[in-house]
Every structure is written in structure tokens, then in C-alpha cells.
Amino acid sequence: MSLPTVVPLSWYLALSATLFVIGVIGVLVRRNALIIFMSIELMLNAANLAFVAFAQHHKSLDGQIFVFFVMTVAAAEVAIGLAIIVNVFRLKETVYVDEINLLKG
Amino acid sequence: MAQVWSNPDFQFVFWALVKILVILHAMLGVVSYVIYAERKIAGHMQARMGPNRVGPAGLLQPVADVLKLFFKEEFVPEGANKVIFHIAPMLAVIPALVTFAVVPFGPTDAFVVTDINVGLLLFLALSSLGVYSITLGGWSSNNKYALLGGLRSSAQMISYELAMGLSTIGVLLLSGSLSLVDIVKAQEHMWFVAFQPVAFGIFMITALAETNRAPFDLPEAEAELVAGFHTEYSSMKFGLFFLGEFANVLSICSIATTLFLGGWNGPWLPDSLKFLWFFAKLSALVFFFIWVRWTYPRLRYDQLMNLGWKVLLPLSLANILVTAVVLYWRHNG
Amino acid sequence: MIPILFVAFALIVVGCALMVILHRNPVTSALFLVLSFCGLAGLYVLLQAEFLAMVQVIVYAGAIMVLFLFVIMYLNLKRDREDGMPFVLRRGVGWAVGLVLLAEGALLMARRWAPGPIDLSLPPAIGNTAAIGQTLYSRYLFPFEVTSILLLVAMVGAVLIGRGRTQPPPGGTAR
Numbered sequence: 001m002s003l004p005t006v007v008p009l010s011w012y013l014a015l016s017a018t019l020f021v022i023g024v025i026g027v028l029v030r031r032n033a034l035i036i037f038m039s040i041e042l043m044l045n046a047a048n049l050a051f052v053a054f055a056q057h058h059k060s061l062d063g064q065i066f067v068f069f070v071m072t073v074a075a076a077e078v079a080i081g082l083a084i085i086v087n088v089f090r091l092k093e094t095v096y097v098d099e100i101n102l103l104k105g
Numbered sequence: 106m107a108q109v110w111s112n113p114d115f116q117f118v119f120w121a122l123v124k125i126l127v128i129l130h131a132m133l134g135v136v137s138y139v140i141y142a143e144r145k146i147a148g149h150m151q152a153r154m155g156p157n158r159v160g161p162a163g164l165l166q167p168v169a170d171v172l173k174l175f176f177k178e179e180f181v182p183e184g185a186n187k188v189i190f191h192i193a194p195m196l197a198v199i200p201a202l203v204t205f206a207v208v209p210f211g212p213t214d215a216f217v218v219t220d221i222n223v224g225l226l227l228f229l230a231l232s233s234l235g236v237y238s239i240t241l242g243g244w245s246s247n248n249k250y251a252l253l254g255g256l257r258s259s260a261q262m263i264s265y266e267l268a269m270g271l272s273t274i275g276v277l278l279l280s281g282s283l284s285l286v287d288i289v290k291a292q293e294h295m296w297f298v299a300f301q302p303v304a305f306g307i308f309m310i311t312a313l314a315e316t317n318r319a320p321f322d323l324p325e326a327e328a329e330l331v332a333g334f335h336t337e338y339s340s341m342k343f344g345l346f347f348l349g350e351f352a353n354v355l356s357i358c359s360i361a362t363t364l365f366l367g368g369w370n371g372p373w374l375p376d377s378l379k380f381l382w383f384f385a386k387l388s389a390l391v392f393f394f395i396w397v398r399w400t401y402p403r404l405r406y407d408q409l410m411n412l413g414w415k416v417l418l419p420l421s422l423a424n425i426l427v428t429a430v431v432l433y434w435r436h437n438g
Numbered sequence: 439m440i441p442i443l444f445v446a447f448a449l450i451v452v453g454c455a456l457m458v459i460l461h462r463n464p465v466t467s468a469l470f471l472v473l474s475f476c477g478l479a480g481l482y483v484l485l486q487a488e489f490l491a492m493v494q495v496i497v498y499a500g501a502i503m504v505l506f507l508f509v510i511m512y513l514n515l516k517r518d519r520e521d522g523m524p525f526v527l528r529r530g531v532g533w534a535v536g537l538v539l540l541a542e543g544a545l546l547m548a549r550r551w552a553p554g555p556i557d558l559s560l561p562p563a564i565g566n567t568a569a570i571g572q573t574l575y576s577r578y579l580f581p582f583e584v585t586s587i588l589l590l591v592a593m594v595g596a597v598l599i600g601r602g603r604t605q606p607p608p609g610g611t612a613r
Contacts, residue, residue, distance in 0.1 A: 006440070007440060012481075012485070015448050015451065015452070018543075019451060020539075021539045021543065022455045022456060022458075022536075023455070024536055024539060025459060025532055025533060025536035026459035028528075028536070029459065029528070029533065032515075034464050034468075034509065034510060034515070035459065035467055037506075038467060038471050038506065039458070039459060041471065042455055042458065045474075045475065048494075049478060049482075052482055052487050052490060056485045056486055062573075064487050065574055068490070068493070068574065069585055071494070071497050072588070072589065073585070073588065074502070075497055075501065075502055075589075076589055076591075078502045078505060080595050082505055082509045082600075083596040083597075083599040083600035084599055085509065085513075086509060086512065086513070086600055087599055095513060095515065114439050186465070188466075189466075222488065222566075223489055223491075223566075226493070227492060229496055230496045230500060233500025233504075236500070236504055237469075237472070240507055241465075241507075244465070244507075259504065260508075263504060266500075283567055
């Protein structure tokens with residue numbers, strides 16, 4: 001199979017969609033809170049890839065600026081999320097989201 | 106055959122591979138002899154001769170060391186994660202050696218493997234990746250001393266990475282480019298250390314902390330933590346950690362030479378021999394590293410973190426502020 | 439040359455992402471995620487966004503994942519134990535939803551809705567970093583400043599939440 005000389009935008013979007021779906025499957029299937037968190041990071045990165053691909057396609061830098069902000073917010077979110085997970089672990093001795101069910105009726 | 110050769114992509118890859126092989130072998134040889142130099146200098150500083158039995162004046166000592174390490178028994182501790190246990194030493198060497206791909210050893214294109222326009226950021230990225238080897242090495246050994254040493258060292262490295270990155274921003278402001286080749290070219294008339302002495306000081310201190318050398322070597326402290334994160338490593342895996350530490354020293358000193366001491370700039374020599382100036386400056390910085398190790402006592406862990414966060418970080422931020430203000434005034438009259 | 443690099447990086451990214459969600463040991467998942475991020479950085483370089491590629495490695499692979507590894511090692515997590523009927527059922531539903539999403543994406547791609555080939559003209563003479571800097575500090579200055587406050591809040595919050603109880607344990611500190 002002969003590859004084209006330039007990589008079309010649809011390839012990047014397909015890759016971004018695949019990565020996002022893998023992240024979604026990770027969140028739905030895994031029960032370990034840390035793995036769920038990692039899958040959320042995968043989804044964020046899939047969105048980042050789509051942003052950068054479109055920025056290159058439309059020759060505008062706005063997509064890349066937005067990726068910059070997404071990375072910053074993701075870093076802040078990871079810091080707080082991990083602090084919460086550590087705190088929950090101190091209380092319940094577990095990171096499996098099924099066992100964190102104190103509020104369950 | 107001629108058709109393959111005339112393809113510009115192929116030529117680019119081929120010459121890059123040639124340069125990589127030359128630089129890799131040269132730097133690995135230099136690293137082995139830096140280890141010898143350390144032992145000799147340490148010896149003389151302690152009023153004794155260093156190694157002088159193996160070969161003339163002990164020059165074959167690194168060869169003897171490597172052979173000894175090869176013949177030692179390899180064992181993997183019980184309960185260790187085998188894959189990560191084997192990968193961690195490799196991760197110690199790889200980022201340090203990859204840094205040499207962007208360092209300009211001489212004036213022309215033949216002396217730098219690749220001149221990417223974000224060379225400085227690549228160095229910072231690789232030093233961020235260097236944290237993994239110690240963290241994983243400490244954790245995968247299934248040994249509490251190793252784990253403690255690994256976690257302490259990673260915390261130390263990520264704390265000092267910040268001050269190191271910020272201290273290079275002054276150089277970035279002066280040269281206007283992230284490419285290391287451009288930074289060296291901008292120092293033709295005056296080295297940046299004359300304009301950024303505080304940043305140079307901060308960079309050298311954080312470089313000592315990043316490479317886990319004394320006085321910041323509590324993570325591998327011989328007296329406190331058995332041997333820190335490489336307690337359980339033997340034979341060539343330990344050799345790789347050791348090699349990685351010195352390769353790291355060499356790569357950070359190369360970057361310091363490039364950023365602050367003018368790289369290959371120097372009088373009297375023709376262009377094709379300017380790399381000798383680079384190696385002279387590099388040797389001076391490596392000697393400084395060795396000198397500091399055998400002079401100062403070790404910092405306690407809380408003193409270390411105090412220094413990184415409460416002293417060096419605000420100082421590097423102040424340096425950026427002052428540099429930016431002065432440049433703005435000069436530019437706007 | 440570039441399409442070959444794209445395929446190589448894409449395989450790395452997707453392969454490592456699959457290993458992240460499939461592997462049982464959290465540390466190995468984290469390491470595969472680091473590899474995935476490095477592959478993604480390669481893709482950014484192919485898209486002529488080299489500053490973002492380096493920032494991706496520094497921030498994601500070099501800082502965020504180190505934080506993940508710290509927490510995993512601090513909590514001393516071993517291999518995941520997952521058993522029991524409800525898990526198998528939930529796992530099946532999860533995979534089914536994922537496949538439905540993927541089919542939807544494939545359908546969208548097949549309908550020629552996505553635009554055609556990228557026009558790979560020369561990158562602008564100013565360089566990616568300088569261009570981002572100029573845009574970021576002029577047009578996006580306010581979001582930039584707000585983001586810095588966000589980071590400050592996150593830092594304070596993480597320290598407070600992670601610190602746990604501040605009162606000394608009952609019975610004094612001597613044990």
C-alpha cells in the first residue's frame with residue numbers, strides 16, 4: 001500500500017477519536033481510581049491532538065494556545081485529584097471505586 | 106545504489122547516524138575517564154595518590170573496573186518486578202546521552218548532530234525524564250532503603266528542576282532563541298556568564314542537585330541509607346547507574362558550557378579546532394564538580410528542600426525580572 | 439517519510455494506550471502512559487508544533503506522570519484484583535459502549551465529512567515558540583493570568599487536602 005505524500009487531516013482526527021475511545025473504555029471498565037484518572041488524561045490528550053491538527057490545518061495558532069491551557073488545567077486537576085485519592089485511601093484503605101460507597105442508600 | 110544515495114532524506118539520516126556514532130563513542134570514552142579523573146583528584150585532595158597500579162599512572166583503571174563489573178554475579182532480589190528492575194538502569198543512561206544530540210561542539214554543521222530550534226527545551230525535557238530511572242530503580246528493588254532513597258531523590262530532582270529551568274530563561278532573554286547553536290553564536294563577543302553571574306551560580310548548584318552529587322547526594326548516601334536506590338543492583342546494572350550518573354554530569358556541564366561559558370568560542374584557534382575550546386571549558390566545569398564533591402559536607406534532606414524551594418526558586422525568578430527590566434530599558438532608551 | 443513517521447508514532451500511541459487500560463499492574467500502566475505521551479509529542483513535532491511537543495514531555499511525561507508514580511508507590515498498590523460476576527458484566531458493557539463509539543467515529547469518517555489533505559507549506563519564518571509567545575501575551579493575556587491564579591489555587595488546595603489531619607493523634611506523639 002502506497003502512503004500519500006502528506007498526511008491528511010482525517011488521519012489525525014481518526015487517531016484522536018481512537019485515543020478518546022480507548023480512554024472512555026478505560027474509565028468504564030477499570031475499577032482502580034488511579035487507572036480511571038489515567039484514562040481521563042488519555043481523553044484530554046486525544047482532544048489536544050485534535051486541537052493541534054486543526055491548528056495546523058487552518059494555519060492559525062489558536063488551537064495550540066488552547067492546548068497550552070488544557071495542559072495547565074490538566075496538571076492542576078491531577079494534583080488535586082491525586083490529593084483527594086490519597087485522602088480517601090487514608091480513610092478507607094482502598095482505591096477501588098466500588099468500595100467507596102458510604103453515601104449509598 | 107546511486108539512486109538511494111541521492112535521496113536527500115537518506116543522506117540526512119546517514120550523516121546523522123555517522124555523527125551520532127562518533128559523538129556517542131567519544132562521550133562514552135570521556136565518561137570512563139572522568140571516573141578515573143575523579144578518583145585521582147579525590148586522592149590528591151585527600152593527600153594520597155589515586156589509582157596508580159593498573160597501567161601507566163593508573164590510566165587503565167576504568168578498563169579494569171568495567172571488566173570487574175562484568176564478572177560480578179548478577180542477581181535479581183526476590184519479589185522484585187523483573188522487567189522494571191532491568192529497565193531502570195537503562196533509563197539512567199539514555200536521557201543523559203540523548204542530550205549530546207543537540208550540544209554544538211564546534212562552529213559548523215558537522216559538529217552538532219541536529220540543530221533543533223527548541224534545543225534548550227529538549228534538554229529540560231530530558232532532565233525531567235531522568236527522574237524515572239531513580240524512582241523506578243528504588244521501587245522495583247522491593248527493599249525499603251532503596252524505596253526511601255528513590256523517593257527522596259526524585260523529590261529532590263523535581264524540586265531543583267524548576268530553579269534550573271528558570272535560571273536558563275535569563276540566557277534565553279539575552280540570546281532571543283531556544284536553539285543552542287544560536288545561543289553559542291550570540292556569545293561571540295562576551296560570554297553570558299558576565300551578564301548572568303547569578304543565573305550561572307544557580308544553574309551550577311541545581312546541576313549538582315540534579316545529578317545527585319555531593320553535597321546533594323543524600324539519596325545515595327553511603328552512611329545513612331546503605332546505598333540508597335541502587336542498594337540491590339549488582340554487576341553491570343550498577344555499572345549502568347554509575348555510568349549514567351557521570352554521563353549526566355558531563356551532559357549538564359556541556360549545557361552549562363554552551364549556555365554560560367560561550368561554547369566553542371575562543372581566540373587563536375581556527376574553526377576546525379574550536380571544539381578544543383569546548384572541551385577545555387567542559388573539563389574546567391567537571392573539575393569544579395569533582396572539587397565540590399570532596400570539599401563540602403552533605404546537606405540534610407530538609408536543608409536541601411529548603412534551599413531548593415525557598416532560596417533558589419525566588420532567586421531565579423528575581424533574576425528573570427531584573428534581566429527583563431534591564432533589557433527593556435536598554436532597548437527603549 | 440512523514441507518513442511513515444506518522445504511522446510509527448500512531449502505532450506507539452494507540453498500542454501504549456491499550457496497554458494502559460488492559461494491564462493489571464498500576465505502575466506498568468503509568469509507564470505505558472508515559473510512552474504514549476512521548477509518542478504524542480512526536481506527533482506534535484510532525485504537526486510543526488515543536489514547542490508544544492517539548493512542553494508535552496516536560497509537563498505530562500516529566501511532571502504529571504511522576505506525580506502518578508509517587509502516589510502509586512506511596513499507596514503501595516499491587517496488581518489489581520478484579521473478580522466476581524458484576525465485574526464481568528460491567529466490563530462487557532464498557533467494551534460494548536466503546537465499540538459503539540468507535541463505529542460512530544468510523545461512520546463519520548467514511549462520509550467524507552472530514553476535510554481533505556493538509557497543505558504542508560513551509561512553516562512560518564518566525565518559529566513556533568515566538569509565534570505562540572506573541573499570541574499568548576497579547577490576545578490571550580487574560581486567560582493566561584487567570585490560569586496562573588488557577589495553578590496557585592490548585593497548589594494551595596493540593597497541599598491542604600493532602601496534608602490530612604492537623605491535630606496530633608490522641609495520647610501524645612510518643613509511641
